[in-house]
Amino acid sequence: MSVKMSHPDYSAQGWQQIVVSLDGPVAIVKLNRAKQRNSITIPVVRDLVAAYDILDRDDRVRVVVLTADHTAHAFCSGADLSSGWGGLFSEEDERQGRHTHRDSGGTVTLAIFRCRKLTIAAVNGHAAGVGITGLQLPCDFRFVWAGAKLAFPFVRRGIVPEAISTYLLPRLIGYSRAVGLLLSGGTYSPDSPLLQGLYHATFPNREDVLPAALAFARELAANTSQTGVAWTKALLWRGADSIEGQHILDSRGIADLASRGDAAEGAQAFKEHRAVRFSDVLSRDLSDFVPWWTELDVRQRKAKL
Structure with missing residues (x-):
């Protein structure tokens, strides 16, 4: 059985990278780095992980919608590489060595994936890298702007696809399509055959994505x-x-x-x-039988002396 928590005040959590609000039983998580194209940094990761943990345990919440300001240049432009790849490594990684590293995008994926409420991504702008793999793939539903450019650039940047996407993407759209997306490193539009089945609804205007997602969320909240x-x-x-x-x-x-x-x-x-x-x-x-599985401990481990 879950641990009961008092009703949290989301405006008092001190999160700077995201804004969380409630619309009745629907929670809205909005990325708050529009000037930086909502790129992902370690502080963004920490805020998102903390928010989804609380939303999972807040009994008032039935559906969580993740989105961005539709006037921003991008829904999420991926990882913030302004200081290179090192900006995505924690101080613990640096002290203990590469064996301790835990992909920051993957921690966001796990937080959304483990949320027992219904989750929706309202993608009202362009998205790249972790803006797809970490913020969209672990959601139950995905709504998208038809004009969005969706980039999977990993092999063209000399790294592997992050945010556990090599696990999720084949299960969502099939192995062949996942291979096409991840091994090409290309940029695609939502109507690409390789993305067939990933998005539940597509909208011609980016300002229409969030209202449609919220209407769907309210219907789900009322009837599930x-x-x-x-x-x-x-x-x-x-x-x-x-x-x-x-x-x-x-x-x-x-x-x-x-x-x-x-x-x-x-x-x-x-x-x-x-x-x-x-x-x-x-x-x-919720029955104590759930969860019936044993989750792997993915916390960082210090090297043995």
């Missing part, structure tokens, strides 16, 4: 169960290695949720031909 969503996300990404094993996990989820208030409400609303009024929350109603 918080515990049902958390269970389903876990089953999709943390499923068993066999069809029989998945049957056991599915059955456990059905048996657990059928005894909860949201399942009773869902059935009653169906019988009465009315909108649902779900009230179960993760801190109180």
Whole structure:
């Protein structure tokens, strides 16, 4: 069962790189470095990781939308390389050596991926590198401006694709398309055949992306169960290695949720031909069985003497 937390004041968190606000049960996370094309730095990473951790545990929140100011030059131009690659290494990396390094983009990916709420990326500008791999791929839904330039430049910069994209991208769009994107290092538009299936909706005007994403988020928040969503996300990404094993996990989820208030409400609303009024929350109603997997400890480790 999750640890219950008091309602946090997002304006009082001291975050400088992002702005977090609530629109009812929908949280909006807006990148706040428009003059720097919303490029990613270690402080941005820290703010995003902290925000998604709190949003995951805030029972008021049902959907999280990540976006940027549509008037900015870019949704996210990727890593800030103004001081070279060294700007993406922490002081701990420098002290302990390369074996301790943990890709900063990957920590953002994990924070969004581990969020048990529904997550949406509203991509209302150009995006490159971690602006795609770290901010979009781990989200459940992705809305995009049709005019966006989407760059996967890694092999053309002498590095590997970051933010765990070599794990996520093949699972989202297939191995062949992922190979085409990551090994070419090219820049593509949302209608490219290589990106087929990645975006759930495309909009001709960049100012229309966020309103559409918010409308979709509100519809999801009103009609989906918080515990049902958390269970389903876990089953999709943390499923068993066999069809029989998945049957056991599915059955456990059905048996657990059928005894909860949201399942009773869902059935009653169906019988009465009315909108649902779900009230179960993760801190109180999510089974202790979740998580059933063991997460790897990805924290930095000091060298043995």
